[in-house]
Structures are given as structure tokens and as C-alpha cells.
Amino acid sequence: MSLSSTIVKFLTLPLTTANYREQPRRTFLAAGVDAFLLGFLVISVMLLSVLPGLPPLDVVTDYQPKIPLRVYSADGALLAEFGEEHRDFVPIQDIPQVMKDALLAIEDSRFYEHGGVDYRGVARALVADLTGGFHQGASTITMQVARNFFLTREKTVLRKLTEALLAYRIESALSKDQILELYMNQIYLGQRTHGFASAARTYFNKRLPELTVAEAAMLAGIPQNPAKRNPAVNPVRAKARQMLVLKRMLQIGKISEAQYNEAVAQALKVNDRQLFAVHADYAAELVRQELYAQYKGDAYTRGFNVYTTLIAAEQNAAYNSLRSNVLAYDQRHGYRGAEDFIELPDDEDERDDAIDRILAKHPNSDNLIAAVVTEVSAKRIRAEPASGDTIEINGDGLRFAARALQTNARPDQRIRVGSVIRASRDGKGRWMIGQMPEVEAAFVALNAEDGSYRALVGGFDFARKQFNHVTSAWRQPGSSIKPFVYSAALEKGYSPATLVDDVPISLPGGENGQAWEPQNDDGYDGPISLRRALARSKNIVAVRLLRAISPQYGRDYLQRFGFDPAKHPANLTMTLGSGSVTPLQMAGAYAIFANGGYKVAPHLIQKVTDARGNVLRETPPPPVRQDEQRVIDSRNAFIMDSMLREVAHSGTGALAGARLGRPDVAGKTGTTSDAFDGWFAGYAGNVVAVAWMGFDQPKSLGGREFGATLALPIWIDYMRQALAGKPLSERTPPAGVSFVDGDWMYDEFNGEAGIKTLDITAPSVQPNDAIIQPLSGG
Template identity: 75%
Template sequence: MRFFSTAINFLALPFASANYRNSPRRTLLALAANGVLALLVLVGATLATVLPSLPSFDVVTDYRPKIPLRIYTADGALLGEFGEERRDFTPIDAVPPVLKEALLAIEDARFYEHSGVDYRGVLRAVAAGLTGGMRQGASTITMQVARNFFLSQEKTLKRKLTEVVLAYRIESALSKDRILELYMNQIYLGQRSYGFAAAARTYFNKRLPELTLAEAAMLAGIPQNPAKHNPAVNPVRAKARQELVLKRMLQLGRITQAQYAEAVAEPLRIGRSLQFEAHADHAAELVRQELHARYKGEAYTQGFNVYTTLDKAEQNAAYDAVRRNVLAYDQRHGYRGPEGFVALPDNADEWDEAIERALARHPGSDNLIPAVVTEVSARLVRAEPAAGDTLEIKGDGLRFAARALQPNAKMDLKIRVGSVIRVSQDGKGRWAISQMPEVDVAFVALNADDGSYRAMVGGFDFARNQFNHVTSAWRQPGSSIKPFVYSAALEKGFSPATLMNDAPLSLPGGEDGQPWEPRNDDGYDGPISLRQALARSKNVVAVRLLQAISPQYARDYLQRFGFDAAKHPANLTMTLGSGSVTPLQMASAYAVFANGGYRVTPRLIEKITDARGKVLWQAPPPPARDDGQRAIDPRNAFIIDSMLREVVRSGTAAVASHRLGRNDLAGKTGTTSNAVDGWFAGYAGNVVAVSWMGYGQPRSLGGREFGATLALPIWIDYMRQALSGKPPSERTPPPGVSLIDGDWVYDEFRGEDGVKALDVEVSPFRSIFDAIRRAFGG
């Protein structure tokens, strides 16, 4: 400071004489000189404090941006992203020229000419401000890089001088392209988007090379004020800013008048949220949990890319199948009434605010859009959604809620002005009243050979309920457990041709000391083969079969398929599905029948890479099959497979073979008591899939609902995609089985004239029946 004090005194000497002081002109000059000197002193003093405290320069020379965790399908479709900052690091040579031209035109036209600070730009900005011309900023892109990486937004001389010094340092250390690369990847552009690549996905659901001139100009206009120029929040201001960018590009000769006019006129579709290419929220959440367990907080900032085993087309087919069939079930059971009500004020501004507040409490769910009713009659309903024009619902669109539109409808059912309803739009643009389903659902598909997930839908709407029913919902399996009891019976000498008595059965041990009397849904048929009993899901036969092999034996046998024995009772109700399983357990268990008898372990993650694509972890290849992985005898898997094919060919799931037109489908329906749970588990080729429907708090799904009406349609719709273009699969009989009297049996259980007889109750007329069967070759 002593140096600056001496300098001031020395420079002030010429102005200290009496003659100089007596001249007004000289007095003004003296004041001006003193002002300049004071400014120089202030600058010098500020620099004296700035230079020693400059931050470390490593942050730009070794740039490591916060890049979110991204999750993909096996074929590269984005299905999830986690992190505070949305960012895609993009090398400068991958940025399209149209975007660079737009950005430089509005932010720093002389970027490639100046040395970090554009003094001509400063003078031009001052002149524009004084003359009322186009408003221009004085900060260069290099200065903005300095500010964004090192400094706060406070407007002080010290911060500005630090910015200038850092700009020169950056220019001396990095190339122009590298500086522009840093800027275009680091800058905040609203909606949690950092960098232009992330912004292109957020606002237009596009990659950078796909941007049009109009879209590039709109993105280039955001950095000045991401809050006000954000097109998702303020499309009017964003449009004005875009036109300013285009005008500047025209002035600089970067575009022609025709290009300008075309870009200004181009309609833009602005997204309001990040769009994913596959609907797999529950699967993405499973991956997020795994990555957080491995990497903690770094999982969300280091740019990890996780590639799952999911298939994009199959995942979306599963999602669509779930949504379509849950809504179909919901429509079958009637309209329950509006979701809410809001009293609409008379004032127009307050009216809009009231609707906005009401709809904020009822978020959208894909094509189920919330709206507030503003006009209602039996023939027409008008409603206001959160975005877009007023909707008109009429004709068939009112049919579902017709009772709620009657003047005498009960208040909790009635649709009136102010009611919050759900609407959906069909492919022809027609609106209809709908509703959010209350029922829950699960669907999972695995590769039966290696256990890799092909598709997973853990519930109807992840935003409404994050609980993953595929992995965590323990539900009664109903008749879908029967094939495992039949599999156990094969090891005891039974065969598909074994006859059992399908007749009323009364056993002790019922409630309140009453006998337990299991019943069939379709009556009784007397003597029936096990093949037909499984195909038609005969409950009484299943109970007799379990009685013959013992519940304890069957319960222990279930563990071969991955079931938890503790979750299943050691009594006769086990064969009717009174235990507990998860849909994922069921899929893994049915995979054993599909692949010839081997246990598989479900796996979702195929590989993990860092932000640069380097593989950090790769799933090991499936081990070669050996006896250590075998769950059941290959003969057992072959015979049960043939029986499960019969279920789909002629039994409770026959609709599947008709709709899909294939003869290689296998599976089993399942419906619990009072239709609380509906299941279908099945496979074709190496694709095994399980669907389930039920209420979170268990209650009946309806007296006329079964696994075949609830879960099977989901399975069919998914399999239509999963099996598309794949030829039917056939099974070759393994050694050790023989075809006797038209059905399969283990060789060791053959008698001299056919199948060895078993001590199983059939009926008093068994010997007569057997004689007739042999006589007719049946």
C-alpha cells in the first residue's frame, strides 16, 4: 500500500501549483486524473489480493463433470437416469455446427479471435446500451467458463477482476475448442439439465446431431437466464429469445433469410420431462439400489452406465400388456366416481389457479390424464387438463361413466362441475372418461436357459406405488403350484396316464371342527387321468395325489425349484396353493421345466461402464450345465412339459394357443379361493413368463374372475412380441422314458404289460374301467 500512496503523491504534484488550481479547465482535468488514478489504485489493490488467492486450475485442466447414473436395456435403450444433474459429456467435435454457430452468435461472436476478454465486445455492449440497440453481454465464453467453474454470481469488482485474470489463464492453458467444449458441457440450461446434450434430450427428446436450426437456436438462447428462457416453463419468452438468436445469426451471415424464416415458423414440441425409450421404472430402481450398494454417493455423479439384460421391444410389450389388461379388468367392474372435487371460483385468474392446484394432487399416469370438469350433461362433458385445450367427451366416451352423469346419481359417484376425473384418448383422438385402477399387477419374463431378465413390470404405475410386486409380493399361488406336486408324484411312480378318482372328498380338519371338502370349479368326472386332471385343474384330484405322496415329501421337493419350504404348509391345502410365493420365484421355478431340469438364478445387470465406456464389471458367462445345477430328472422335466402343453392345448389356458397360433406353449393358470389372486405361469422355447393380478390389501377380484381372465391375457399379449419370428420348439424324449398306452412313463415303473399299478383310490368300478380302457386302447 505504501507504493500506491507514493505513486498518488508523485502524480498529483503537477496539479498542486496555485496557477493550475486557479484554472477551471485544469481543475476538471485534475479531478478526472485523480478519478483515473483512484480507479487504478483500487484495481491494483484488488489484484494484489486476488492473485495470491486464485483457485486451483486442475478443475478445468482435469475436467470431471458430475454425470448421472444411466441405465439401459441390452440393446441400448435408455430406461432410467439418477442424479441431481442431467448431463451427457459430448466432445466438441461431436457437437453439430448449427448449434455452435447459434451459441457463438448470441454469446460470443468473436470467440475465436479474442484472447479471453473481448474489449471490442465491451465497447459494443456499452454503445448498444446507450443507443437502445440489441442488448448484448460483455462476458466472453472464456469468462463464463471462469465464472461457472470457480466463482460465484456476486457483482463485485473483485469477482470481475478475478474472472478476467482467470480468463487469460484459461486461454493460455487450453485451446479454443477445449474451452468451448467445457462451456457446452458445464453450463446450466434449466430442468436439472447441464450441458447442451442433456438439454436436447430434456426439451426435445433428441440427440445433438438430430437438432434442427430452430431447436438449436432455442437451446442457445437459454444460458442468459435458464429460469426465464426455459421452454418447458416459459415457452413465450423462450420463443422470443430463440428469434433473437436467429436474428443475430442472420446479421452475422451464418444463415440465409430463407433459413431464418423457416426456423422462425417451425413449430416446436417441447417435452416437460425426461423421456425414456423403455418403460421399466421398477427394474431401473433395482439397478439403482445395486449401484448405490456398490459405489455409495458416487453412483450418481461418476457417469456410470449400466446395461441390463432387458430387451426394449419385449419390455415395452410387457408394459403395454399390463396397462391394457389392467384397464380392461377395471372397466369390467364399473366406474367408482371422481377422484376429487374443487370448488371453482367466479374470478377467471382464481379459476385457473384452483384447477392447477387441484390437478397437482392428481399426477398423470401415461394416457390416464387428470382433468377438472367445467361443464357436464348426460351427453357432453367438458374438462380442463393441466396442459392443453379444453377437452370434450361425448358419445361412446361417456358410456363407462353413464350412471355418474345421471341427475339422481349418488354424490360419491356423481360427476359435476369441479369434479376431478381421468380421461384417456384413443388412436383417433377421441376422449373417454376412465379412472385409475386400484388393482395391483406384476409381470416378469426370464431367459429360461440363463436366468437373465427379458422384461419386468413391478406394478401398474411406479409413481403411484414403488413397491416391486415381482420381487417382493408374497402371494398365494393357487393352482399354479400344482405342476410341482405332479412333478413330485412322478418320482413316486405316477405317470400322466395314472387314473385318480375325481369325486367329492370329505376330510377332517376343517374350520370349527367341520370336515374339509375341497371342490372343483367345473364339477366331478369320476376316474380321470392325471394329464387331464392337470389340464382342467381338478382340485380334488390334486388333493388325492398329494395325499398319496404325503405333504411332507412334496413340501421338501418344492425346494428343488427354489421355493421356501417355510412358506408352504405341510398339509393337503398346499397343493391348492395356500402357501406363499413371489412372481419371480414362480418364473425361476417354471424355467426348470422349460430348460430340461436345471435351476437358474435371475440376473438383471449385464455390465457396468464408466463415463468413457470402459467396462468396470461384466457378468460372467453362464456356467456350463452339470449335475450340480440339476433340480429334477430330465425325464421328469420332459413329462411335466408335455402335461403343461396339454393345459394350453385343451385345458384352462386353451385360449392362448388359439390366439397365438402355436403348439409349443406350456403353462398353468392359478386362482386362489374367492379369486383373491389370479396367475398364469408359462413358457415357450427359452422364454418363461409369469403374470399376476390382485389387490395390495387382499380381497376378491370378482366372482367371475379367474387366472385365465386376469393374468393369462397379459401373458398372451407379451408372448406375441417375445415369440415373433421364432419357430415352434419341440422336445426330444430323453433316455429312460417310454410311451405306453399313449402316454409317457419312467422305464423303471413299467410293468410286463404296461404301467405298474399303484395303490391309489379311484372308484369301486376301477377294474371295470381299466378293462374298458385297455379294450379301446385308451
Template identity: 60%
Template structure:
């Protein structure tokens, strides 16, 4: 039977189609075989070894903690908290899989269905879609670049298959969730939880987890701290997918959709302000471990106590600002021209404020309008704030018509504002004066608090450990302590009258020391002289016991003798000390006569929790640490308590404790203000001064500048510490209400110094009982 002319073309077409299909099939088989051969013979042998993931060692930064586990510092290129998959919240895993790889537990590393769907969408000209599984992303993140070319994609596929053959699904997911970059220098979901929400993963709710799960696709675009609107949009996509997969209920879905999230817009923050402490610890660890310090997950636990550190930080800030405002407004930090257009004006303000260094709660702002009764400003967030009433008090001189141009507030002035009680705004300024505070345990020497300056962001110089300053009268207790060993006692009478010294006396030139208040009280006891901080009496005592003896004696307390003069000015504190040195020195009086070496690091732990080094605090002090006679420490302590009861440190009495002791210090021309003291087993030192060594002011002393810092701190630090009783040690005898060494109760006692025994009324001079000193000069 022959084909009709009308069916022949159809037959030919069918034959050609079959031939084409066979040819295409053969070609596909050949291409597939060639591709398989290429993959097996070329790609597979050149794939990298999987050591990086089978022996995963994530880069964990150096972290610094207080003694009670508050994080105070982190150092390293990558912020990462490794969270084992067994500890990963189930909802966090579901949030991630819902958006990144729904069939993760079903495929072998390649989700062919998703890959083909992505290919069709991309070839069809629609929005670009990714077909990478989590396993493929692990391959890319650990071994490959993000450059888009087909050779890399083939490597990625083969690596994914190799990874799936080597690791379990849970191991792969653990790698991904700890290695992936999530913005703000944060790697892994554990770190991102802290960075964006200040919480651990286990503390996050569904809405927060969904927000984090949306980050891997594009950490910059979906960063909730930088792009909250886009981050919210991405979060909704995640939540929708979670609901479709029945990972969450409808109620959970609706609640998460409408929840207001509180995102940290400044990124990582720490549990307390201890930047100077963290930097000291970092330096110590880097010196020991070099670059490994920043990648091996080392944790450093300091001796700092969080509550004490908080109290010290707030006290320094508050009292430095109080001092600064006592001395008036210095004017705006800068001036800018405000464009007429609103958009251009906002841009100019934003640019100006971004250039200002940040300082906790001292917010930069630009003046929009200024008048004697109200000042309108714009803050970095673009909010307009009107300041009135008491909020203008500091800047009142700058609102006067007579104010000089450099001082006057006007539109375009860049100033600082702060929010106080009842959220009221006030004009403020960044202080120029420096300050420092440090406290240590009197027995162990461990630091409890350290504030090296007003603001670490403004100045990295640590005044506690690096500032060598004149101690002024804060050095006097050590001279008086030396005098006790020479037969003096708190009852010894010394003549407080003008003293004129010749060049022969000083070894240099004539000198006439004077008391700070310009007053002289005649014969007074050594107890009263220390309480009143009498300069002339202190010089007379030093001259009596000799400079070489006292100079050598300072070394017992940890002072560097080379930093102190070998002349009579030593009695007035013309040498150099650091606040840290002063804390260690006063600890000798506080603990009964033992030297302590203040230390900061309690222990260092590696990433596996192994202790690398440890310093255990001492509960008692060894005999070989004793540097002064226990009697000396006891008697000096009694005189230092007098300072806080009736003397220049009398403001301490408001704390209502009888175990407080200390000494004010004001160097020449009020360049330095100090208070060093102790109570309840804590030794604390506060200091204030300018880095360029200018005067604090004619009416400023240690009692006005430094002592308030000390009081505010001790009010908190001693809250749960009982008052310490100090029994008199053996070898002391009480005579007329004062303690004397047994060997000095007879003729060897130094009862008077530089008193004319033939002067009228001298026969009536008797030791003054404690507590009867005249009121101190303020």
C-alpha cells in the first residue's frame, strides 16, 4: 500500500522529529557523560579538603568580663558567639529554614526542584532568584568566592555533595548558623542576637528570630539597625513562609507581624561602662598571646565588680559635670551656616553633628532659634527640641545681647544638650577637665572599679595608671607614719607658726611654706595638724625626722622614690604619683600594715573553658608582705579617721559610718585635687585636674573637686559592707586618750616640736584630746 500524496509530508515530519529527538537525546547523553566525566575527573580531584569544616574552629573574639560576668569589652575582627546546634532554639532553626532552605532535610545538598524553578524565573526575565541550598552556601562561605561564573557554580555543587557525604544535616546547619555574616560585624546568629537585640538566642521571641532569619540574603539591605523599613518587609516574608509551613500558629503569626521590635541602633553595647578596664585587659592578653588573642575565643575575667563600676562611672560623670558647670559656659563647639531650603538644611545639620565625637548622654545639636527664654535645636535624629526654664541656666550668659560672638548662641551654633529629671532638656557642654577614680580590695589588691577619664570616646589616656601627678597633701599621712617610728604620737605638739627656711635648710634657696588658708594656730597636736592639713607643721615634722629617712620610708608603700624630691617640699606632695599607686599605698593603712599589689585580671580562659592563668584573691596577708608595724597602721588609721570627722574630709560624715578614713590633697595652685581613703575593706582614690596642668580654680580643693566623687561611690560600694572594728595591737599604751608605742611612753616620747618652752603660758601646754580640733577651713 502506497502513501497518498497528502500524507507523505506528515510522515516525513514525524520521521524528522523522531530523528531530532533521538539526536537531542544522544547529544544530551553525550553532554551529560562529558559533564560527569569533567566533574569526576577534573572538578572532584581538585576540590579542597574539608578540614575547615570537619575540624571547624570559628574565629571567636577576645571578651572581657567583670568578676560577676558582665561583658565589658570585645576585641576581634568578627563578633561571634558559637552556639552548638543542640543549644540552638528550635524556632530559630525553623525561621531560617523557612526562608533559606525549606527542603533542607530532604535533599542531598542540591535542591533540584528549587534550582530549576530559579533557572526558569531567571531565564524568563523575572526577578532574580537563588537556588542555593544551605549546604551550597556553606561550601561557598568556607571555600569559594562570591564571583558569579559557571566554573564556581560547578565547584559549589560538587562541594555541597561532598559536604553532605561527610557531615550530618545537623552538623551542616551548625556550621551555617555560626559562620554566616549578618551585618554590624556580627557572624552567626548568637552574635547577631546580642548585636541587634542585646539578648541571647534563647531569649528571642518569634518576631525577633524571623528578623534575624531574613538577614543572610542581604545583611546590608535588611539590617534592622540601618534599614528598619526593609528589615521589616523581609521579616514579613519570613513569617509568611513560617505560617505556610505550619511552623507557627495563626495567633503567633499575627502577634509577630504586629510586634514592635526594639533594635539596638548603635550595634553592640556592653553591660557597663568599663572601657579603660577592657583596654588594660586587652593589652595584657595581647602581650601574652599576640594575634591569637583575637580569634581563639579567649575570655578574661577581671576583678571589677559591676555595681561598683557603675557607681564609679556615674560618680565621675556627675561630679565632673558639676565642677564644669560651676565654672561657667564656654560657648558653642562650632558654628555652621544653615541653608534656606529645608532639605539642604537637614543635610547640613546631619553632616555637622556626625563630625562631633559622641559622649554618653551629651547629645550634639544645632541651634535653630535662640532667645533669652527659649532655644530651639535639632538633634541627630532630626527631632526639634525646645529648651526653656532651668534648661537654659548654664548658657544664660550666651543668650545675652552683650555676649561676645564666640560665646553667643545663635542659629547654626553646635552645642550639647542633655536630658535630666522628668525628661526635661537642658543645655550642657563637654567638660575639659580630666578626672580619675579607682578602688581596690584592701587585702587582695583586686580592682573593684576603675574610671580612667571622663569619657573613653573622647580620650583614651588612662589617668588611673598613666597620669603622674603631684599628690599634694595626700602624701602627708606617709610622713606622719614615718614620724611615729621616731617617737612622735598623735598627741605631740607642733608649733603652727610661720616658718622661714634659708638656703642652708633647703639645700637650694630660701623658702617660707604657708598654710593653704593663710591661718596659723600656734601649738597644735599632730592629730589636729593632719586633720587640718597644716603645711607648716608637716614641714616641721619632716625636718625633724630628716628628709633621707622619710624619702626612704615612702618606698615601703609602693611609691617610686625617684619620683619624689629629696628636700623638705616632699612633705607637701611635690613628687609624682598615679592614682593606682595611691590606692596601693593607702591599702597599707587599711589592712593593718601589709603591702598589696593591685591587680586586674582574675583568670584567663580559652575557648574550650580551660583556665590558662588564674590569680586567686588572698583572704589573709602573709607575714612577708608586712611593711610597717601593725601599731603604726593602727595609730595612723586613727588620725586619718579624724580627717573625715573634723578635718578637711569632714563631708565624709554624711555617710554615717565610723570606719571611714582618708586624706584630701591639693597641689600647689590647685592644679590637682585628690581624696584617698578607705572603709569597709575598700580603698578608693579620686582625682581631678587638667591635662595641661592649669589651676582648677582659686576656690577649688581636693575637698571640693575630688571628695564628692569618692563619697558618691562609697555610698554604693559600702551598702552591704559592715563597719570594720580595729582592735588595738599589742605594744600600744593609751596616754591622755592617745595611743603611744610602749617604748615611747617615757622620756623617749616626742611630746613637743619647735615650741619655745620659756614662752609665757608654755607650762600650760598639754596634749589635746582627740575630737577637740577647731572646725576646718573650707
């Protein structure tokens, strides 16, 4: 074994008191010899082992902090962060003096005096080590920078020597302010947070300049042990450490006695709110996917800032509306029983461990808190959530699950000790029993003029299911497809006043060789105008109308609105919604009626900047509309708008007009066969929005459920926020339309042709009538 390897082996022994105490007592002379030899060995190790292996300093001289990808709303609300580290880089001149004073007071009060290694601190630490173990205190800020960037935290003499040498090199390469800047932006401070700017936001929801002396002292105490000293995890230890920082600041004159007393007395409120005040997980994931496709792993470290087109208040309104109405549907259809069950051990520690394990499988869903029942009777439930608090539910809070509390309840539904349940607070703070819904929903809102997203909610809970129903769920649209068939009919000479015979019809092509006999949900009216037929979502009229213009023409016409013809059959069931669409497609299609006939391209990202604020990409303002962007005649859009307003005020969507109290509200309900899907698509002003509800594995939503009961309430609750304070949208009749006998029509069809009754004496069967499955609308 070489001399250098022997020295290295000796000097890599852990620095513990035992290493010294196990040595036999020596004479004073022997101790002096040992000290000389130790010094010689140190110099040898430095020459033979440490210096050749010192890493280059470019990682600190050319510091590139790992700053996460951040996603913002159009009005500046932080929506999401993607990256392993939460970090904000702040130049040293922008870090407040109180934060620097607090940190240096406890970590390195002689930082601006020493040359990288504080020999006084080393001597203190050595004495402490010889008398009672290794203590923090020897490492300067510069040495900690060396350790954080280059070394492990292993406590050996060799590592400490390497740290000291690196500290000298760093001090020769950087100024004191540059070193402190590195440290205060790089240091880990718990909760996946790096740097004091991010810590201020994480723990106190503040910017650095807004911190009080007490808050700065609390943050300065974290680096010593981020796992145990951060106030979110251990407020007691964090408070004790904060007191040490404040005493040290007072001792070295960084704060006055009055400031000290005020800081000690200040009750700190550690941020217990979610880091992101706006619920936009599905939209943020779309952004992440797009940035990753372009930049790969760099997307998470280069500090990109993405500004979306979402409006924060509208996004939260959409999120809250979707969740509350999904839960309302779930309440209408009864309690299904506890989510899970566990036998609770008698031993208290084992019991707590068992509760923690099972609740880890049932994470909270926003305000739906998972808890394990510890006591239960017909009048009261006591349950323990993951926080360790006790939830007590009684009175009206038990009503939803009252049957499950009876002794004769079905075993798979009965709530007993060990059951995993859900609870949420009502408006008065009282606990109520609930459950995670099985049904899913989606909501999307666009600016009808330029296609920018205003709100997007892809499902009930992103943490439970990342599938984005807005962009990826292909579902049958039901009667929400009818307006596009009606729009096609206007181009064939029909008008809102055209009469169609609303009587039963029998056609070939049904299941098992039987006739296909589509039905209305509300009976039959005989001759009825197209305006009233659309308002009341008459299936028979829609079938007769498509027969008149031909399924092939109707299918081709759908392409104007962005629908994929391959997803829609070229037969009569198309008019009842037997094809497939996504909610996003529907929003883009209805935008054409809302904006006067122009197709828009939905877009989510408004601007992307780098960490320094340089604009990398920006969506330009929408250009002046050109004729090539027009996909339907302005006359067609005007007349269809008037018919869709009728739906929203006197038809199946009348709840929209009544609740919102605006004459410019327009839209259409949709319900598929056996209520597998519920839709509402509509608009007012320049806001177009679509709501959908259904099961991922399609099944009936219930015999008394329709688009008007399922999706329309979601749409209304969102629109109440989106339209607040906005002026009414008035439509000016375009050239080429006339108001004749109480309704609008194209001028070239003015006369008997324009108000003709669709030929109800025509044969019931036409050559191209081919039916593949029965559907119903509504």
C-alpha cells in the first residue's frame, strides 16, 4: 500500500469523538510529535490526493440555475410548475438586506472578512468535535457553495480539506456578492424548494421584499436541516431555530432590541393554501407536452415562462362549476358505500400506521377529504383523515349516507369502523359525508373571435385521471349536432318558417331487420316550423330535414365546421348525433355561429419567454378577417343565431336564458340514446363554451337525465362569471336577408319557396335511406 493511499485511508475515517477517545493517553511530547506528523500528513494528502482531483469551477463561474417551467394565465396567475426544483433566481442586489443579515448571522457572520475558510470557526468546530462530536459551524458560506456544487455531505477530513481548497479557488474566481448570490439561489430549503425567493413564496406566499424580520429569520434557519427545520413539516423545531437566528442578529447588531421583541412576538402564518390558486391542471399539461416536444428535458430546467390565454377567474369558475354539478348528479343517484375498508389494530401506533397506509391509496380530491371511520352510529360518524385531525359528521351531514348507517344495510354499503369514506365542508364549515363520483365531465370555453382558450377543464380530478376529455374524448353528440344540419338546409332554400310534419315515421334499416322508427322525447305536434322544431329538439323533424337535403350533402357540409367526415355516417342517424366529436371540436364549430361565419383555430399559448424575460415565441394579434376564413354565409350565421337564441329562451335550453337574463344567450342541448351523454353547446357575446357529462365506459346516466339537467347547469354557472359586466351582443341583419311573415329568410328564396312546407306527402322511404342504429336526441 502506497504512502498516499495509507494517508487517504486514515483521513477518510469519520470524524467522531470515538476516534480520539480510543487512543491511549500520550505524553505532552508525544502529542507534539503527533501534531507535527498530522500536519505533514495533511500537506501530503493535499499534494498527493486533493489538488489533482479538484473539479473545474465553470459550474459556479458560469452558473445556470435549474429553474422550472412555469405556466401562467393571461392575467398573470401561476397555474403550474414543472421541474424537480422550485426555484426563482434573484440577483443579489434585489435580495433584501434583512434576508442577507438573517442568513449570515446564523450561517457565517464573518463572511465578508474571511478568505473562504474561517479559521476561528474551524477551531471552534474542532474543539467541539474533540469534546462532544462533530458540530455545524466550521463551514463558511463559500465552503457550503463548494459542497453543494461539487461534493457530498459525508463528514470526513479529506472531504473537508477538499471543501476548503475549493472554497479558496471560488473566492479567487468570484466576488463575495457573487458567492452569496449563488448560495441564496441554490440552497435547498425543503418542500422541493431551492433558493430564498421560492421559499418565501412556498412558506409565506410572499415576495422576498415583503418579508418581515421574523419571516426572514424563519427562512434563514432552514438550511441547517431542511427536512426538520422547515415550518411546514415541523413548526416547533422551525420556531426554535428562528429564535436562535433572532438572538444572533441582535447579538451582532443587525437588529435593535425593539425589532427583536417585535419579531419574537409576531405570530407567523405559514402558507397552508395550495401553491397554485387557479385549478388548471389539464391546460397546464397541454402546455407541458408542447414545450417538452420542442425542448425535451431542457423544458424543465431553463426557466421557460409560458403565458396562456386562460382567464384566471373564468378558469376557476369552470373548475368549480364542473365539480359542483358532477357532485350534484352523484348525489341525485345515491350513496354507493365506503371506498375501502381496513381492520384497525388495537395498538395505537400500529393503528396510525394502518390508517396512513390505506389513506395513501385514497388521496384527497380538493375538498373531498378521505378519512377512516373510527366511531360510527346512526347519529354520528367520527373519522380520521391523513392530517391526523378528527372529522365529526352529524345531523344533516349524514343524510346522503343515512341508509348505509342502518344495521340492516347491505354489507357492501354499510359504514362501519375501518371504512374509508369521503367528507367535505358545507358553506357553514360543517362536515358532510360524500363520495368520489364515477361519472366524468368536461368543459371548454373559447374566445369566438380568435379561438383563444378562456377556460379548460378536462375531467373531474386530474390527479385521479389525466385523460383530457376536452381534447381526446370522442363521444356521440346527440341533438347538439342538429344545428349544423339546419344550417345546411338553409343553403338548400329552407327557412326557419318552413313547416315539417312532426308525425311518426317508419324506415328500413333498423336492428335485426326491423324498421327504424325514430321517436321524439315529448310526443308529436304535426306541422311545425323549423324554428320551433329546433327549439324543442324534434327528432322526427331533423330526420325528415336530412332526408330532404340528403345525408351525403349534410355530411359534406359538416366539414365546414371542422368535423371529421370519417367520424359521421352518411345516413339519417347522423342528424341525431350518431357520429363522434370532441368537446373542443364542438366549441370550434359553435364559434362559427357566434362570430358570423368564420372558422377559428383554438390556441392556448399566448407567449413563451426564457428565464431572463426574452420573448421566444408569441401569438400575433388576430388578423383582419379574410374571405378565405369564412366557412358559412353571413346570412346563414345570422339566421342560425336567431334560432339558437330561441332554443336558449323557449326551448330545451330555456334554463340558460332564464338564469342568465340575457337575450344574446344561444345554444343547443344534446342527449344521446339512453342518456349515455349529456351536452350543452352555446355562446353569448364573444364567449363560446361546451359542457359534457358521461361515463368513460358508456352507460346510461339515468332515465330522467338530459343535456339540460347534466351539462347545461355547468355551462350556466361558468357563463355567469364569464359574462359578468359584459355588454349584450346585438346582431345587425346582413345584406341579403328579409323578415317575412314573422321570420328571416334569404332574399333569393323570398316567396312561396321560402316558406314552403316540406313535402309531407313524399314517400316514407327514399332510395338512399340506410339506418345503422336507433338514436334519440334532446
